[in-house]
Amino acid sequence: MAINKADFSLIKERRNSIHSKGKNPLPINCQTDSVAGCVSQRACVYCGARVVLNPITDAVHLVHGPIGCASYTWDIRGSLSSGADLFRHSFSTDLREEDIIFGGEAKLIRCIDELFKLYRPPVMLIYSTCIVGVIGDDLEAVCRNASERHGIPIIPVQSSGFAGNKSDGYRAACEVLLRIIGGSEPYSHKPYHLNYLGDYNLAGEAWIIRNYLEEIGIKVNVSFTGDSRYDTLLTAPTASLNIVQCAGSMGYLAKRMAEIYGIPFLNISFLGLADTKESLRRIAYFYNNPLFNERCEKLIHREMARHAPVVYQFRRHLAGKKAAVFVGGGFKAISLIKQFRELGMEVVMVGTQTGRQEEYETINELVAEGTVVLDDANPSELERFMLEQGADLLVGGVKERPLAYKLGLAFIDHNHERKHPLSGFVGAANFACEVYQTVCSPVWNYVDK
């Protein structure tokens, strides 16, 4: 049965960004600019770049612009560090009216010099904001000169907010990472070394995965960018494999590193028991070393014995419940659909801020008939489809949480603020527990639905 698309939204430009499986065909309209006035949940280019780069723990992250951009991104994410904590400080050139009129270069130079003197960082990243290009500051030139002056890489991040969307920020960040690792010494690939891309070490997740891999016999050179440092980033070219968790933010880096350094990559996912098992096996298999396969199976056996019963115990309470998903990228949405399946739950609405067409195709294959799929959804759409589809739970970020609660829905924070790991076997158990704690909370017995 074809559906009248006019039913999807009052706003004509939004109608092709909403899809109902089995009722109207793909493609879905995605990877486009947000429609003005629709209250998009997306942030900007700067946000995308900052998310990816900020976990580099020993870098100075200096935001060149007025204070707001630095103020709203100060230490808001739960990336953990095993050493330096410079990345948790938010530096800004704090441009004022006179800087806007006369240009901000002089102040930027002063700020770079002050910060170098104060912290002697091995690398500085200078983020451009909306107005930097408009007032004509030459960030490249300032950074090049400062680099020479101080003898460390000082690298501009081309992250003017308006110049695209969050995905363009990911890409700008990947370009910066390529520049950093481009400064490495000559390298040769070490056989059992890999880089772990697209993990930001939220609540120690990159550490968990590294422990698994080391147990198998595989060394992680560096995680991009969770708990990374300048010197560990430089070891990246010596890897013989890149594994990619968050493909939305790091797929580009993986492709470029394959071209430049000849490092092959595997897209993997450590969200959920099934994905974690499969990913570990694929990585072990890649090395064609029977010992790795053996250790991998041993690890899987042990971890499953410890964590799978926890998942199954909560599943008893959750089977048949309905979930709605609205997250940043397509990769996470796909993993979540599978993870909810492990809990016996069906996903009835799924959307992303910046998913790609091929990801939406995978999503469409995974979900049941009638599931609503949305790109760059707004609160009105989330509200409507969560209610219409009878969702019991929403997975999202901070902005979506109060909406879910006002609608009387359970909620899972699956964003960078989380304080407990959701990756690997232990993460799958945590996830099941969190879903149980919110869906089966006694408070729902006391609110009128």
Added chain:
Amino acid sequence: MNADTKTARSVSENPCRMCMPMGGILPFKGIENAMLIIHGSQGCATYMRRHMAEHFNEPIDVASSSITEQGTIYGGEVNLKQGLKNLIKLYEPEVVGILSTCLAETIGEDIARITSAFVKEQTGSSLPRLIPVSSPGYGGSLTEGYFQALYSIVENVSQESPPHHGINVIVPHISPADTREIKRILDVMGAPYTLLPDLSDTLDSPYSKVYKRIPPGGTPLASIEAMAGAQATIEFGETLPDGLSPGKYLRDQFGVSLYRLPLPMGIAACDKFLELLKTLTGNPVPEALKKERGRLQDAMIDSHKYNREGKAAVFGEPETVYGISRVLLENGVTPAIIATGSSNPSLKGLVEGLSHSDEAEPFILLDTDFAELRRYCAAKEVNLAIGNSDGRFLTEKEGLPLVRVGYPIHDRIGGQRILSVGYTGTVMLLDQITNTLLANKLNHYRNDLYQEFYRSAGAGQFE
């Protein structure tokens, strides 16, 4: 009086300041049936919504004109107009605030002109009241953005009205709980009033079966129109520059008498407020409020010795910081550092007027950041921090306990419910301060005294 501004350094490290559009959103959220659009790139609206959602635990809908590369080069007028059309369709608001940003102002967007052009193009359709506010992020801090928006609202909406006995009450950014408390005091005093803005229900809305995209509550448009005919305006804004004062606008344009008061925090400021209400309404202060006053006095006596040990750093928006400083001084807590990220010109003089001559004078930090504040906290041996959640580094790095009050509160629940105005609110704030000092003392005194005085008996020396 000491004062310092961040002149020695150029770089800002760990900001103690939010930007003007963030301040501009808040008053519109306290107008009935109002929505907002931010003319800028998509990120501004989203970051601010995220920040506010965490503090208020409420959905915060703010649209963006989502200026792109094209818009930056050729102008964002098309985006803004399209954005207005879409948001009006989606939300059916009565009022729309249109805020500019760094980007819009820098590329020379004239939002007032675009707004009137939009109104002209849309003749025939019934439009909401559109209120443009110039709020470039680099033009000031949250406080300036807040009052700029409030000023624009009053300037835009208030009009020659028949005189009435109502009292205009204009508040700085205070919590929904504070707003409710001020309304309760006005009600108890039998004062007819228009409170602007009124966040009490909109940003602390009760759970209800039916969700409304624009939460019910807020100051009605009609009441703002009639503010011009009120008998008086009470403006809680002693730190407010004249150019941003909606009360001054109402006085100059419509002859409404203006009374500027400090926020009713601390016994003296509460007394001032009630004295004025007594005069304006002719009603006596009822017994219930007198009892609350007595309880505050009782609480002050109960805790005065503990409070005397407090040496505090207070930080946040100027008016809040000023109010808290009054409470500290009344109770013998030393406000060793009074800090704000704003460049407010009057805070220093006001605090100077308060401090008792036999005390060390508070150290005022204007236009500051948390790196600087942290250094002064260490240098001045402060033992307590009072302000918003951004002070958490003071706890983490300097071991200073933090009493959370102000905005934003993003690492604890219930920012919207923090009550610190009125006699009752003052007691609650004071108890928090005292208990934080007590907890800190009780956690440390055994070990401190052991370290200071205990010596093991020396072997043999007494034989």
